[in-house]
Amino acid sequence: MNHEKPDFEVGIVGGGPAGSSMAAYLAKAGIKCVVFEGELFPRPHVGESLVPSSTRVLKELGLLEQMEENKFPHKYGAVWTVATSALTADHQWEGLEPDCQANLRFEEREQPGVQQNYTYHVDRGKFDLLLLQHAQKLGATVYSGVTVKDVDMNANGFAQLKVGLGAKEMPVNVRLVVDASGRRTFLGNRLKLKIKDPVFDQYAIHTWFRGYDRGSSEKQDYIFIHFLPLNNSWVWQIPITKSITSIGVVTQKMNFPKERAAREQFFWDCVGTRPEIFTRLKQSEQMRPFTEEGDYSYAIKEICGDRFVMVGDAARFVDPIFSTGVSIALNSSRFASRDIIAALESGNFSKDSFKTFETTIKRGTRNWYEFIAVYYRLNILFTAFISNPKYRLDVLKLLQGDVYDEEQPEVLRKMREIIHIVENNENHIWHSKLGSLTADVLKSSFA
Ligand SMILES: Cc1cc2nc3c(=O)[nH]c(=O)nc-3n(C[C@H](O)[C@H](O)[C@H](O)COP(=O)(O)OP(=O)(O)OC[C@H]3O[C@@H](n4cnc5c(N)ncnc54)[C@H](O)[C@@H]3O)c2cc1C
Numbered sequence: 001m002n003h004e005k006p007d008f009e010v011g012i013v014g015g016g017p018a019g020s021s022m023a024a025y026l027a028k029a030g031i032k033c034v035v036f037e038g039e040l041f042p043r044p045h046v047g048e049s050l051v052p053s054s055t056r057v058l059k060e061l062g063l064l065e066q067m068e069e070n071k072f073p074h075k076y077g078a079v080w081t082v083a084t085s086a087l088t089a090d091h092q093w094e095g096l097e098p099d100c101q102a103n104l105r106f107e108e109r110e111q112p113g114v115q116q117n118y119t120y121h122v123d124r125g126k127f128d129l130l131l132l133q134h135a136q137k138l139g140a141t142v143y144s145g146v147t148v149k150d151v152d153m154n155a156n157g158f159a160q161l162k163v164g165l166g167a168k169e170m171p172v173n174v175r176l177v178v179d180a181s182g183r184r185t186f187l188g189n190r191l192k193l194k195i196k197d198p199v200f201d202q203y204a205i206h207t208w209f210r211g212y213d214r215g216s217s218e219k220q221d222y223i224f225i226h227f228l229p230l231n232n233s234w235v236w237q238i239p240i241t242k243s244i245t246s247i248g249v250v251t252q253k254m255n256f257p258k259e260r261a262a263r264e265q266f267f268w269d270c271v272g273t274r275p276e277i278f279t280r281l282k283q284s285e286q287m288r289p290f291t292e293e294g295d296y297s298y299a300i301k302e303i304c305g306d307r308f309v310m311v312g313d314a315a316r317f318v319d320p321i322f323s324t325g326v327s328i329a330l331n332s333s334r335f336a337s338r339d340i341i342a343a344l345e346s347g348n349f350s351k352d353s354f355k356t357f358e359t360t361i362k363r364g365t366r367n368w369y370e371f372i373a374v375y376y377r378l379n380i381l382f383t384a385f386i387s388n389p390k391y392r393l394d395v396l397k398l399l400q401g402d403v404y405d406e407e408q409p410e411v412l413r414k415m416r417e418i419i420h421i422v423e424n425n426e427n428h429i430w431h432s433k434l435g436s437l438t439a440d441v442l443k444s445s446f447a
Pocket of ligand 1: 013014015016017018019036037038039045046047048049050051146147148149180181182183184186203204250293296311312313314320322323324325326327329
């Protein structure tokens with residue numbers, strides 16, 4: 001071990017929710033850490049609806065008061081809709097509105113460590129800036145507009161980040177590197193650890209609208225997922241403020257137009273298949289140009305190693321259908337920071353030191369992944385389970401983001417079992433409703 005002092009104990013690449021929450025946890029524990037963020041905040045970012053397991057982290061970091069002061073819309077629940085014309089008798093469940101497949105309120109299940117019956121939707125420009133400034137207030141050093149260009153994992157007993165300063169690169173020695181670079185996967189690319197998801201190849205196109213009519217019911221501040229009559233395609237509707245709504249279309253790569261110019265029309269064609277949404281959008285004002293997100297699902301073979309840990313999207317990206325990303329980012333830093341603090345105390349920075357983090361976060365993302373795969377494979381099963389009092393709270397537990405404590409949640413095992421029955425029986429009333437994902441996918445070692 002090198003007994004000289006590094007510039008910082010921990011160097012964090014990226015200041016999104018993963019990087020800033022990591023910096024906040026470490027700074028709170030008195031650890032000298034630095035965040036390099038390539039962009040100048042506030043900047044727009046996709047991923048605007050949280051799940052309640054994020055609230056635990058916001059509470060631990062002392063951010064809940066500021067969340068309220070900033071008036072981020074309260075998210076009490078979620079609604080899934082399908083085109084009324086697409087509804088068949090077996091889609092309809094007692095007590096639901098005509099186009100509604102399922103809805104839920106988070107307060108139906110108590111969450112240990114969470115005192116609120118709501119979570120938040122966030123303007124990511126504002127939210128990410130708030131988190132980063134909070135980390136700074138707690139004692140982290142933050143450099144914004146500074147990109148990490150390269151890393152040497154073995155520089156005389158330290159890791160050395162090469163930080164861009166104009167045309168020059170400045171070396172910064174740290175004991176440990178945390179990669180929180182998001183989907184740019186800084187270390188995953190350099191160490192050649194990234195594997196493309198063999199199943200999910202989704203694309204998205206999205207923007208903000210002012211004056212979109214979200215209705216007058218108690219659900220106007222819920223997230224809405226509107227299904228489209230196109231394979232594995234849906235629209236998100238996320239409140240950003242009282243008058244601003246984020247709308248995005250998600251579809252498979254094969255549906256997404258290759259030419260840029262055709263994509264805006266594609267957005268309108270897609271929402272046009274749900275005339276009630278189309279009409280309300282056309283009556284509102286588009287506030288920003290469209291933004292696209294492409295082919296974003298992947299895994300990373302090793303999410304930690306000697307002197308490094310990856311958190312948030314830098315470690316894994318799973319399809320966003322259940323609004324999981326920010327929660328995974330925050331919780332991965334929550335778990336990883338504990339191992340990092342212990343490693344700094346013991347002076348052992350080998351991969352083994354991050355085992356608890358690795359096991360916990362892999363368990364959680366595997367559960368998310370399976371839930372999402374089951375959902376795409378047999379959508380109606382999700383509706384059936386959430387409408388069944390026997391399973392409703394177990395499904396809600398997953399949707400709240402409490403996915404880290406069980407190796408094989410019973411509700412997922414049961415869903416898989418039913419899928420196999422439906423797949424193997426051509427006469428089953430749900431057989432024709434099977435999506436294009438295959439059973440092999442559900443067994444895949446990728447998950
Ligand atoms: C279509 C779509 C819809 C989504 N919807 C939701 C949703 O509703 N809810 C939800 O929770 N999540 C959603 N997500 C996921 C969410 O966007 C991410 O999971 C979340 O932003 C991850 O946070 P992060 O901190 O890991 O990465 P990011 O938020 O991407 O932050 C990474 C930061 O690192 C910086 N950076 C990168 N490389 C470097 C470098 N070399 N040097 C310095 N800085 C660097 C970047 O500038 C960036 O600011 C969605 C994602 C997609 C694609």
